[in-house]
Amino acid sequence: MHPSSPPDRRAERWAAGTTGAAVIVLGGLTLVSRTDTRASTVATAVDAAATLVAVALVPLLLRRPVAGALAMAVLAAFSPAATPAATIGVLRVATVRPLATAMAVGAVSAVAHAAQGLVRPIPGLPYGWLLVIDVVTHAALVAWGALARLRAAARVEEQQRAAEEQAERIATARRQERVMIAREMHDVLGHRLSLVAASAGALEYRPDAPAEQIARAAGVVRAGAHQALEELREVIGVLRADELQGVDGEAPPQPTLADLPALVAESREAGLSVSLSGSAPDGVPETLGRTAYRIVQEGLTNARKHAAGVPVRVSVEGTPGEALRVEVRNRLPMGPSTSDGRGTGLVGLGERAASVGGRLDHGETPDGDFRLRAELPWPA
CATH class of the missing domain: 3.30.565.10 (Histidine kinase-like ATPase, C-terminal domain)
Known part of the structure; x- marks a missing residue:
């Protein structure tokens, strides 16, 4: 399958749409909550522009999570409206990348938000408490994403193990079936050929036997050889049916x-x-x-x-x-x-x-x- 197959593209578009919507909604709420009569027109314009840029960075976040999350973190250093996008970026990296990479991206985002607290302080919230909230929040995001990644990996491993066990059960069943077929071949052909050998031996050691007896023994040899070939053909047919999943029909009835x-x-x-x-x-x-x-x-x-x-x-x-x-x-x-x-x-x-x-x-x-x-x- 091509790496950009239609189902993958649909899933990618759905993820981009939902992530973009979340960034717009959360960024807009942040923009409204931070807007007051003292906010300058320039600050409002910066926050609006940051929200739009964060939405534009969503495709980059989905395709290249680390680069997208770092860009959103830098954007959050200048505008609180980019904070939701930055937190989503950290969570995205933590769910798809190793823990060390997630911790590094989380640290960059935490530093960016610390810088934001200096540039755009929150009224009524001491800077020290802002730093505590900043560190705890990013640590929780990294831990949450890492846990989700481990659970996803465990599900994949469990599915692979189940598929391997199923394949082994099928292989074992096939081996047992072939052993049974080989056993049937030994029993049937061994018996049939022993009859042929016994009748042929009678012809060899009793050449002076009556013509009727010789003819009867020769008939047994001919019939036994023919039946042995038929039974061998049936066994081969069963083996072929096993390979072709029953294309050749059902196996003959057993005695x-x-x-x-x-x-x-x-x-x-x-x-x-x-x-x-x-x-x-x-x-x-x-x-x-x-x-x-x-x-x-x-x-x-x-x-x-x-x-x-x-x-x-x-x-x-x-x-x-x-x-x-x-x-x-x-x-x-x-x-x-x-x-x-x-x-x-x-x-x-x-x-x-x-x-x-x-x-x-x-x-x-x-x-x-x-x-x-x-x-x-x-x-x-």
Whole structure:
């Protein structure tokens, strides 16, 4: 924005108008109060001219406060009609300039008014009392202006701090959203690609399998690769929507516990022996059901990675007001695992369970099984 934009010019004109009006009114009142039968025509003319010059100095006071206030102080040394303008000048400097500058301008104005008391004494007011009033008044003006400047600076700092905190909250929310998207990407694509790998492995190690079985495995590979690409496209779309503030539309619906039978059937088609006990309880909240679904999905993915060909048992049960319990169990393999062993999926599952107030346990059982178990609170 240009430094002299229309809103700034309007504010400047308003300030000039109000300040000029105050100088005219207060100067006129001072001129009337100091006029009596003993006042000379020359003194009256000087006071009137001082009022007009003080009004003319208002724009200078607004643009260059120190120069304008000093000029008004010098003018006040010759005419009491310029006293209101000089006091306004001191107050203006104190509100927009450092305290040291304001004190210096206030001192000059105080000296000028002391000189005015010698040139144009006030009848009935001893000069000593005039000096006391002069010093106290200018000290009060400087203190008042400095306090106003500090309050304005505090308001600006508070607004800046609030804006920074708001920006940090937005950035934190964006980071959390991206972590959640990355976690969804790991769960979905990891599961899908593990199905593709399992089916491709069956084709590689069983070239003599019946044609129907080979065709079914090849179909699983083709469908799994296609779905993996679609899901990757959806994730990228969500990320782009976050950057473009929803230009690409809403995110696709996420799976819930009701989709668990389809997940088990999909794993069976890929050659994994899976048994499902229990069914999706009615009334499971969407977030809770999605968390349980992802836990089972990751458990099946880990079973294919670490214990290919070993039967897997999945159980789901729960009661509103207590907890939803999910368990994935399989026998530990005799040979070495083919996984890289980083375990990032289990770490993500633990965080996912904790995000809904639950807990996740995993490890070897006394009877030689590997068990992944989650207990998630289910509000009544």
